Amino acid sequence: MDCILIGSNVKVLAKAVQSLSRLGEELYLEPQENGLALRTVNSSRSAYACFLFSPLFFQKYTPPKSSTQRCKMVIKSVQAVFKSLSSLEKTVEKCRIELDIEKSRLTFTLHCKHGLLKTHNLSFQDSESLQAVFDKEGCANTLTAQPKLLVDTVLHFPPSLEEVRVSVNDERVLFRNHVEDEAEQSKAMMTEFCLSAEEFDRFVVNMHTCITFCLKELRGLLVFAESSGLPVSLYFDEPGRPMVLSLTDSVLEVNFVLATLSEEGQPRNHNSNMRRVSEPPITDDFMNDDVDYIIAMEAGELAGDSDWPEPPRHALTPPRLHGAAGDQQESSGECEDEDGQQGAVETPVEESGRPPNKKFRSLFFGSVLPTPSQMSNRTLQSQEVLASDSEDEDGSPSP
Amino acid sequence: MPLSTQSDQGDGQYVLVASLDNVRNLSNILKAIAFKDHALFNATPNGLKVTVEDSKCLQANAFIQSEIFQEFTIQEDSVSFQVNLTVLLDCLTIFGGSTVPGVTTALRLCYNGYGYPLKLFLEEGGVVTVCKINTQEPEEPIDFEFCSTNVTNKVILQSDSLREAFSELDMTSEVLQITMSPSQPYFRLSTFGNSGNAHYDYPKDSDMMELFQCTKTQTNRSVTHFFLINKGRFFCHQSSNYNHNHLHGFNSTVIPLSRYKMSLLKPSTKALALSCKVSVRTDSQGFLSLQYLVRNDDGQICFVEYYCCPDEDVEEE
Numbered sequence: 001m002d003c004i005l006i007g008s009n010v011k012v013l014a015k016a017v018q019s020l021s022r023l024g025e026e027l028y029l030e031p032q033e034n035g036l037a038l039r040t041v042n043s044s045r046s047a048y049a050c051f052l053f054s055p056l057f058f059q060k061y062t063p064p065k066s067s068t069q070r071c072k073m074v075i076k077s078v079q080a081v082f083k084s085l086s087s088l089e090k091t092v093e094k095c096r097i098e099l100d101i102e103k104s105r106l107t108f109t110l111h112c113k114h115g116l117l118k119t120h121n122l123s124f125q126d127s128e129s130l131q132a133v134f135d136k137e138g139c140a141n142t143l144t145a146q147p148k149l150l151v152d153t154v155l156h157f158p159p160s161l162e163e164v165r166v167s168v169n170d171e172r173v174l175f176r177n178h179v180e181d182e183a184e185q186s187k188a189m190m191t192e193f194c195l196s197a198e199e200f201d202r203f204v205v206n207m208h209t210c211i212t213f214c215l216k217e218l219r220g221l222l223v224f225a226e227s228s229g230l231p232v233s234l235y236f237d238e239p240g241r242p243m244v245l246s247l248t249d250s251v252l253e254v255n256f257v258l259a260t261l262s263e264e265g266q267p268r269n270h271n272s273n274m275r276r277v278s279e280p281p282i283t284d285d286f287m288n289d290d291v292d293y294i295i296a297m298e299a300g301e302l303a304g305d306s307d308w309p310e311p312p313r314h315a316l317t318p319p320r321l322h323g324a325a326g327d328q329q330e331s332s333g334e335c336e337d338e339d340g341q342q343g344a345v346e347t348p349v350e351e352s353g354r355p356p357n358k359k360f361r362s363l364f365f366g367s368v369l370p371t372p373s374q375m376s377n378r379t380l381q382s383q384e385v386l387a388s389d390s391e392d393e394d395g396s397p398s399p
Numbered sequence: 400m401p402l403s404t405q406s407d408q409g410d411g412q413y414v415l416v417a418s419l420d421n422v423r424n425l426s427n428i429l430k431a432i433a434f435k436d437h438a439l440f441n442a443t444p445n446g447l448k449v450t451v452e453d454s455k456c457l458q459a460n461a462f463i464q465s466e467i468f469q470e471f472t473i474q475e476d477s478v479s480f481q482v483n484l485t486v487l488l489d490c491l492t493i494f495g496g497s498t499v500p501g502v503t504t505a506l507r508l509c510y511n512g513y514g515y516p517l518k519l520f521l522e523e524g525g526v527v528t529v530c531k532i533n534t535q536e537p538e539e540p541i542d543f544e545f546c547s548t549n550v551t552n553k554v555i556l557q558s559d560s561l562r563e564a565f566s567e568l569d570m571t572s573e574v575l576q577i578t579m580s581p582s583q584p585y586f587r588l589s590t591f592g593n594s595g596n597a598h599y600d601y602p603k604d605s606d607m608m609e610l611f612q613c614t615k616t617q618t619n620r621s622v623t624h625f626f627l628i629n630k631g632r633f634f635c636h637q638s639s640n641y642n643h644n645h646l647h648g649f650n651s652t653v654i655p656l657s658r659y660k661m662s663l664l665k666p667s668t669k670a671l672a673l674s675c676k677v678s679v680r681t682d683s684q685g686f687l688s689l690q691y692l693v694r695n696d697d698g699q700i701c702f703v704e705y706y707c708c709p710d711e712d713v714e715e716e
Contacts (some may be wrong), residue, residue, distance in 0.1 A: 119599075120595060
């Protein structure tokens with residue numbers, strides 16, 4: 001494989017590498033007919049990212065003759081090629097990447113100002129194909145926002161925060177920090193950030209849901225999104241199913257697939273998930289919930305998450321990942337929950353799904369919301385649009 | 400504020416007196432060679448030369464000409480002493496590092512001669528600090544025998560571009576290889592680290608290249624060891640001219656002349672940071688000379704140079 005990048009695209013590639021480095025330690029490089037794919041997966045296999053650069057992204061792109069030109073390398077060594085990111089645009093005129101597995105050669109050549117030539121011959125390993133299976137179009141909810149919106153949102157949470165809970169209904173999205181331990185909850189600072197539907201370029205919510213995922217991985221994507229200025233799309237539905245973050249333009253497609261916390265004690269296939277009524281009965285207290293959407297602290301039993309699907313704290317179910325070569329492409333297929341034991345978080349099961357009593361009530365701001373009856377109709381309807389039979393390969397909804 | 404009003408028991412007693420209105424003109428340049436605790440000071444009527452050495456393989460020199468000083472009086476042809484450079488720098492910067500425009504720290508350096516401490520008078524805004532630092536027996540600096548006639552290759556570069564390359568060098572590499580050649584690649588810095596190797600090439604016609612004089616490519620030196628059994632005893636000879644009939648065996652090792660230990664060259668980046676131009680020269684033995692042209696606060700020129708031995712740790716081929 002031989003390709004040449006010029007001008008500002010070099011920085012785009014470097015930013016992609018930087019973004020991937022926030023997720024995993026190894027970079028999987030796979031030149032394909034439809035472009036160059038850079039992928040990574042995190043150590044617990046609960047997050048996957050792929051940057052696909054189409055041939056048009058390059059000044060010249062020569063795909064490999066054989067399809068087995070795949071390699072992986074320590075991501076730090078690729079980052080070393082693109083040091084001093086800020087001055088990259090000004091100094092680098094052209095970048096050439098050559099990969100020849102037979103000759104054990106992976107070379108990055110940077111042609112810089114003043115005739116300076118930087119050549120990096122990196123060591124690498126052969127690898128199998130790394131592809132995740134996910135279905136963006138099959139997700140119940142789709143939100144698209146300018147990257148600045150998400151960057152500003154994430155800014156409000158402390159850098160040490162691991163997981164964030166996102167709740168969505170027809171009008172808005174709530175971002176909250178997720179605290180595992182019950183004991184910690186009473187001591188921790190709870191932050192809640194609300195974005196109305198109007199702030200999004202696209203706001204399609206077919207299912208009111210509340211998902212919890214790792215904030216660090218979202219931040220990793222935002223590293224790239226912010227510099228590219230491309231709108232970020234979020235695809236998700238119920239907890240446990242992976243969430244997909246995506247950016248696209250004419251020459252580039254970026255997908256981050258993140259696992260979300262699921263409910264333990266549920267059977268692993270989607271049939272039973274679908275039949276389960278995830279929402280508790282809607283009560284009049286629903287109106288009170290919106291009273292506190294601006295201020296951090298929430299009220300006692302009344303408000304809080306009574307209408308939201310409970311955010312349970314259970315084992316993560318990572319998206320299904322294919323390790324072997326020759327597996328299917330990323331576009332179709334259903335996601336299956338994997339064995340909950342694999343990967344990260346094992347937490348004690350809550351007796352009731354309800355969050356513990358909160359401290360005090362905030363008194364400001366009324367709310368403008370559809371009536372509870374409207375809410376429940378839509379919620380029930382959305383269940384039918386939901387997940388199809390996991391056994392069904394072509395993804396058609398089950399009757 | 401000059402200190403001439405504060406003469407100390409008459410200057411006639413001192414073998415060396417040097418004054419500066421701005422002590423930074425001395426301290427900045429000394430920081431560029433302060434990679435070891437001890438430094439050798441040698442003063443002559445031409446000025447001050449400060450030398451720092453490391454493990455007999457690396458030597459750094461800073462030259463501050465007498466013209467830089469507001470006063471430079473020396474009673475002998477050559478005055479030498481050794482001091483703790485770290486302590487000296489702490490004293491020179493005793494008024495802190497912040498630069499308020501218009502305010503400078505003045506220095507008066509006085510030395511009585513052999514066996515006496517080095518006296519420093521530092522003044523800023525009317526406050527005077529007196530420092531006395533013990534001096535030690537001056538050691539003979541290494542003579543690398545690096546003279547202009549032995550120089551095989553010479554290159555003068557603008558420091559900006561070399562700074563960029565040095566800041567990006569792969570520090571997991573034990574050596575830095577410097578290749579200078581009349582043909583491609585004209586001037587190359589190479590590292591061999593954990594993730595692979597990297598090369599930085601400067602073409603001879605680059606606008607960062609001020610001078611390019613390379614007579615021959617000098618990368619390797621071949622050393623052939625000959626083994627003989629003579630009268631029952633085992634001999635090992637090292638030679639390129641030998642009568643092969645007597646040989647019982649030989650092996651050949653290739654010593655790359657142009658490799659230098661990264662750890663030795665790392666301190667030179669401080670000098671590189673201060674400088675505007677750098678000259679890189681190698682001689683027939685593979686010794687490296689880096690000379691840095693440094694402009695001080697007042698725009699005056701000083702020099703710092705580094706000499707480095709080639710890396711002798713060889714991997715048998």
